[in-house]
Amino acid sequence: MEGYRLFLALLGSALLLGFLSVIFALVWVLHYREGLAWDGDAAEFNWHPVLIITGFVFVQGIAIIVYRLPWTWKCSKLLMKLIHAGLNTIALMLAIISLVAVFDFHNAKKIPNMYSLHSWIGLTAVIFYALQLVLGFVVFLLPFAPVSLRAMVMPIHVYSGLLIFGTVIATALMGITEKLIFALKLPAYSSSPEEAIFVNTLGVLILVFGGVILWMATRPHWKRPCEQNSKTQQRNGGTLDENKEGSTMADCSNANKPDVEFANEAAARKRNAKFDEAGQRSTM
CATH class of the missing domain: 1.20.120.1770 (Four Helix Bundle (Hemerythrin (Met), subunit A))
Structure with missing residues (x-):
């Protein structure tokens, strides 16, 4: 800060x-x-x-x-x-x-x-x-x-x-x-x-x-920084996917734009829902 x-x-x-x-x-x-x-x-x-x-x-x-x-x-x-x-x-x-x-x-x-x-x-x-x-x-x-x-x-x-x-x-x-x-x-x-x-x-x-x-x-x-998407990123072989990491940095560079921040938040919710659904299917 x-x-x-x-x-x-x-x-x-x-x-x-x-x-x-x-x-x-x-x-x-x-x-x-x-x-x-x-x-x-x-x-x-x-x-x-x-x-x-x-x-x-x-x-x-x-x-x-x-x-x-x-x-x-x-x-x-x-x-x-x-x-x-x-x-x-x-x-x-x-x-x-x-x-x-x-x-x-x-x-x-x-x-x-x-x-x-x-x-x-x-x-x-x-x-x-x-x-x-x-x-x-x-x-x-x-x-x-x-x-x-x-x-x-x-x-x-x-x-x-x-x-x-x-x-x-x-x-x-x-x-x-x-x-x-x-x-x-x-x-x-x-x-x-x-x-x-x-x-x-x-x-x-x-x-x-x-x-x-x-x-x-x-x-x-x-001001509070934009919500990082790193919590929802998938790891490939123990490392973060570079494309997704790059998109996260681009999103944060636009943190002063409310529509971008809310779009990131909504996308994160959707990805979490998909991951939860996939996890439930894999355990069935």
Whole structure:
């Protein structure tokens, strides 16, 4: 990997920033606010920032860069797809629970729902995130989508994922500011009390975490290499077939083309199916 040390430094920074963000969120609600509970009171609302920062910010950020971890490049593409989808599913579940906590609290306290810009953009992000997850599962995990469709959807999938993540970061910052303005009266938020400084620091951590994740996700030289076909190559007398090896190198030279990568993946699946069928016949 080009720039391996820089990648490790950024990865360590992202993990540290993410963990600190979660810890700061917990300290905020446990020390400065009413704690955590599920009773329709303010402590139930506090689940919202904790779960959003844990799932929709931290877990989603890790899901975005999981393909870029170089020690996973030897793992099968299917396994990495399952890990990517699993992390995103966890993030979505935590986001949905956090929304339930907010609506339940608002309804118990007779507070209107969906009146702020934070709520508009936040709910929109959750809806599009769910659609993104379903679309990714149908197109990239199920074996029914044609190669041409996968190649067409891939750049849209990548762009929309980064857009949703950036939107979530912005929405979290809006929510933090909105909560402080409503909650801090004596002393007021404008007087910069201890809680305000602490939570503003949390906002900075979230912003920097998002910036590091987006930087790592948009560096082309840190992209996962194309799937090698060497696992499906036949050996002739203990050596690889030179023609097939040459075709594999040609395929990898076009790794930046989605249609070529998906075509190689589909071809590999077909060859594996044929080999399995041949093996079954030979044992009959």
